[in-house]
Amino acid sequence: MKIIITGASGFLGSRFIEKVSRANNEIFAISRSEKNKSFENNENINWLVHDLSKGPIKKGSPIIADVLFHFSGATLGAKFDGQSYCLANELSLVNILESDISVNKIVFPSSQVVYGRI
Numbered sequence: 001m002k003i004i005i006t007g008a009s010g011f012l013g014s015r016f017i018e019k020v021s022r023a024n025n026e027i028f029a030i031s032r033s034e035k036n037k038s039f040e041n042n043e044n045i046n047w048l049v050h051d052l053s054k055g056p057i058k059k060g061s062p063i064i065a066d067v068l069f070h071f072s073g074a075t076l077g078a079k080f081d082g083q084s085y086c087l088a089n090e091l092s093l094v095n096i097l098e099s100d101i102s103v104n105k106i107v108f109p110s111s112q113v114v115y116g117r118i
Helices: 011-021 082-097
Strands: 002-006 026-031 045-049 063-070 101-107
Touching: 002 011, 011 026, 026 063, 063 082
Parallel strands: 002 026, 002 063, 026 045, 063 101
Antiparallel strands: none
16 A cells, blocks of 8 residues: 655654555655665655645546655644644645645644643
8 A cells, every 4th residue: 555644754654654555555645854874674665754734635647555654743842822733734734735645534633732641
């Protein structure tokens, strides 16, 4: 299966990559950060450094996959005010939808951040 994962270097994204890479899936990882060292020797992971809050991915030809898992976004650690935090997360979603990507399914998992400080 071909899988696109945004937020690939984040807490959830990196752990998700660990799980799905064991099944020899072809993974296209998108992250603001460089490739995680633990994934360096995995030839099934293609890594793209791109900040989705800054703009969509425009490669000319689409990245084609079966499914997109969108983990990307600002976290509480980003120290944004409320408006900037919401804007960064909204932009990352809008920009991935406007990117040169072709998928059959989009999965938008959430995180503990949506529950606030409990």
